[in-house]
Amino acid sequence: MPELPEVETSRNYLKQTLLNSKIISVQFNVLKLRWKINLDIKFFLNNMIIIKIDRIGKYILIKTSNKKTLILHLGMSGYLSVSKFNYKKIKHDHMIINFERKNGEKKKLVFNDQRRFGHIDLYDTSNLNNHFLIKNLGIDALSEDLKIDFLKKTFSMKKTTIKTVLLDQKIICGIGNIYASEILFYSKIYPLKKACHLNALETTLLLDKIKFVLTKAILNGGTTIKDYKKPDGKVGYFKQKLKVYGREKLKCYDCESIILKIDINKRATYICPQCQKK
DNA sequence: ACTTATTCCTGCGTGC
DNA sequence: TGCACGCAGGAATAAG
Numbered sequence: 001m002p003e004l005p006e007v008e009t010s011r012n013y014l015k016q017t018l019l020n021s022k023i024i025s026v027q028f029n030v031l032k033l034r035w036k037i038n039l040d041i042k043f044f045l046n047n048m049i050i051i052k053i054d055r056i057g058k059y060i061l062i063k064t065s066n067k068k069t070l071i072l073h074l075g076m077s078g079y080l081s082v083s084k085f086n087y088k089k090i091k092h093d094h095m096i097i098n099f100e101r102k103n104g105e106k107k108k109l110v111f112n113d114q115r116r117f118g119h120i121d122l123y124d125t126s127n128l129n130n131h132f133l134i135k136n137l138g139i140d141a142l143s144e145d146l147k148i149d150f151l152k153k154t155f156s157m158k159k160t161t162i163k164t165v166l167l168d169q170k171i172i173c174g175i176g177n178i179y180a181s182e183i184l185f186y187s188k189i190y191p192l193k194k195a196c197h198l199n200a201l202e203t204t205l206l207l208d209k210i211k212f213v214l215t216k217a218i219l220n221g222g223t224t225i226k227d228y229k230k231p232d233g234k235v236g237y238f239k240q241k242l243k244v245y246g247r248e249k250l251k252c253y254d255c256e257s258i259i260l261k262i263d264i265n266k267r268a269t270y271i272c273p274q275c276q277k278k
Numbered sequence: 279a280c281t282t283a284t285t286c287c288t289g290c291g292t293g294c
Numbered sequence: 295t296g297c298a299c300g301c302a303g304g305a306a307t308a309a310g
Contacts, residue, residue, distance in 0.1 A: 003303070034286070034305085058304080076303050077288080092288085116287045117304060133306090160281065169305070177303055225303065226290090245303095265282070268302080 002058060002074035004141055004174030005217035006228050006236060010080050011055045012218075013231040014062075017082050017101070018050050018109065023064070024098040033094060034075060034119045041122045044068055045097070057137050057173025061128070069125045071133065075117030077227040083108045095120055114227060141174035141210055151203050158195035162206075163264050165195040175210070178223055178245045181270045183213045185244045190276045191262070191269050216241070244270035 002010075026042040048064040055061065060080070062070040072080070085106040089096065095111040111120065123131045139146045158165050165171060166180045175183065184191050186209040189202055198206070217223060222236030225246070229235060239246075243253060247270060248261035257274035 006303090073304085075287090075305090114288055115302085115304095136306095158280095164281085167304090179303095223303085228303080266284095267304095 002076075002078060002228060003176030003179050003223075004055075004058060004214055005179070005238065006222035007055055007058050007060055007074065007174075008142075008218050009222040009236060010074075010231055011053055011060055013082070014060070014080065014109070015053050017107065017231070018053060018062070018099065021050050021099040021101045021107075023048050023050065024100055024106070026098070027096045028094065029089070029096070030094040030116070033113060033116045034073075035121075037120055038122060041070070041120070044122055045070065050099070056134065056140055057169055058176070059134065059137075063125055067125045068122050069128055071119070071121045071123060071128075071131065072111065073119040073133070075113055075115060075119070077115040078111065078113035078118035079227060079229045080231050081110045081112065081229060081233055082231045083110055092116075094118075109231075136170050137173045138169060138171040139173070141172050142214055146172065146207070146210075148204055148207055151207055152200065155195040155198050155203060160195060161192050161264060162189060162195045162198060163191035163269055166210075167267070172210070174214070177267050177269075178225070178242070179213055179217065181245045182243060183209050185270075185272060185276060186213055188275055188277075190278045191264060191271055193278070244272060246270065 023045045026045050028037060028039060031037060048066050050062055051065055052063040058073060060072040085108060087108050092112045092114045093110050094113055097109040099109060100106050128134055154171055163180050163184060166175050187206045189206060217238040220236060220238040220241060221230055223238040224235035225239060244259050247259045250259050252259055252272040252275060255274045257272050260271050260273055262269050
């Protein structure tokens with residue numbers, strides 16, 4: 001769920017509400033998500049102003065006036081929500097940040113993650129690229145720095161399937177299981193094809209479709225399959241626009257062939273056998 | 279040095 | 295209705 005478009009949608013909303021706000025207090029209701037949480041985060045964040053909200057891959061980076069960055073990863077089932085100050089916490093609300101907007105309005109930022117695969121950490125902003133979760137990330141999928149020559153070179157060295165490569169955050173970061181299927185469908189590439197067997201034309205098309213699919217998903221507020229919500233509590237509408245993901249046994253919109261579901265590295269992968277020839 | 283399998287959680291749908 | 299099982303959008307780490 002929370003792949004690049006969902007994280008970007010969340011970030012855009014947070015920018016509107018959170019920027020220039022002052023953090024009043026931070027509450028943790030859990031000691032550990034994917035990893036142990038450093039509870040000192042509370043003390044570092046108290047009274048700090050939120051000055052910037054960035055994103056790299058699937059990470060949201062909230063930068064504060066004391067040169068710290070709150071690193072948030074939504075895992076599989078996480079979502080952020082901005083709520084009224086009298087909000088009553090519900091199950092799996094793991095972190096609540098009370099903040100005051102510039103106009104004096106008090107609100108809460110809530111991090112909810114049912115499956116606890118998400119992560120919360122705080123790190124020096126100037127040293128962010130050395131954080132263990134950030135340092136190995138590849139180029140963000142929507143970055144201008146993601147260039148065709150890089151992809152050609154990288155793919156040529158990879159003997160594994162192109163779908164596996166698309167999901168590898170150390171190469172390109174931001175693409176998850178849903179958008180990998182969608183991007184490969186639009187590119188008319190068979191997901192089990194070895195990355196090193198892609199020709200120049202296919203690679204060019206793939207790069208184009210990475211940008212196209214992710215951008216279109218952001219415009220639709222991301223994809224809600226089950227848990228994901230935007231910070232205003234509403235769902236994303238890209239699910240209705242998915243071409244293959246979750247459409248096993250249904251007809252391809254383009255050619256009416258039956259969509260197949262296959263397993264790649266124990267992850268569901270959807271293909272149109274006609275549009276995506278081996 | 280690469281690639282693949284396992285593992286961390288909770289909850290829901292399916293089939294017996 | 296109850297229970298066991300498989301499965302779910304992530305990704306570091308262990309194992310091969």
